[in-house]
Amino acid sequence: MKTLFLLLAFLFSVSVSAEVFKWVDEGGRVHYGDSPDASSNATRLPGFEGSRPSSPVAPPPKEPAPPAEPDGTTPGVYSFPELFGDRSAQGPVNYNIRITTPLQDATVRDNQGIIPVAFTTTPMPDEDFSYQMYLDGEPWFQPFFSQQVYLSNVNRGSHTIQVRLMNSEGSVVGESGSVTFHLHRASALNRNRN
Numbered sequence: 001m002k003t004l005f006l007l008l009a010f011l012f013s014v015s016v017s018a019e020v021f022k023w024v025d026e027g028g029r030v031h032y033g034d035s036p037d038a039s040s041n042a043t044r045l046p047g048f049e050g051s052r053p054s055s056p057v058a059p060p061p062k063e064p065a066p067p068a069e070p071d072g073t074t075p076g077v078y079s080f081p082e083l084f085g086d087r088s089a090q091g092p093v094n095y096n097i098r099i100t101t102p103l104q105d106a107t108v109r110d111n112q113g114i115i116p117v118a119f120t121t122t123p124m125p126d127e128d129f130s131y132q133m134y135l136d137g138e139p140w141f142q143p144f145f146s147q148q149v150y151l152s153n154v155n156r157g158s159h160t161i162q163v164r165l166m167n168s169e170g171s172v173v174g175e176s177g178s179v180t181f182h183l184h185r186a187s188a189l190n191r192n193r194n
Contacts, residue, residue, distance in 0.1 A: 019034055019044060020044070021034065021035075021043065023040035023041060024040070025040065093123065093173070095174025096122045097120070097174050097175060098119060098122075099162075099179045100119055100120060101117060101119075102117070102179065104180060105180055105181070109183075111186045113154040113156070113185055114150055114151070114152050114154075115150065115154050115161075116149075117163075118148045121174070125165065129173070130143035130144065130145055131166070133161065134163070135159060136160055137160070137162075143166065155185075156184060156185040159180070159183065162176055162177070163175065164176075
């Protein structure tokens with residue numbers, strides 16, 4: 001341990017020297033220095049040949065973040081125009097909403113009057129949008145965000161449904177076509193007839 005400490009102290013002290021040598025004397029002791037004995041078999045240490053050891057190189061300073069582009073886009077952020085369309089070059093987006101469940105003129109049988117409604121939106125809205133369901137032309141509860149909703153306690157008979165897409169200001173920006181379905185619910189009157 002003492003030898004290692006001496007070696008490190010010596011290397012720091014000879015950093016101004018051009019060359020460092022290592023040799024072993026007749027007694028078997030290891031020596032380091034910039035001028036070895038002429039009678040020894042000294043070897044030159046790597047990293048000290050002909051010049052002073054180089055100091056560590058500091059990393060280059062970080063470049064500031066690039067400014068925002070004139071068109072308002074953020075550098076390095078990809079907006080996936082193949083999924084959402086390139087909206088920077090076009091006007092208002094035309095959203096296509098299609099109700100997939102229930103199908104047009106479908107008959108639904110549910111004694112509790114629960115109607116599952118599913119629909120698709122193309123392209124998918126990428127901002128703060130919500131949907132409003134309409135049953136027989138009247139809003140059904142509150143706006144929602146998913147593309148599936150369940151209508152509950154619907155009366156038996158024929159009904160129409162429609163979905164509207166609204167932006168954050170509440171303006172309608174897209175709507176589905178109207179779908180008519182027919183709900184059959186068991187009647188207590190029919191059960192008592194025997």
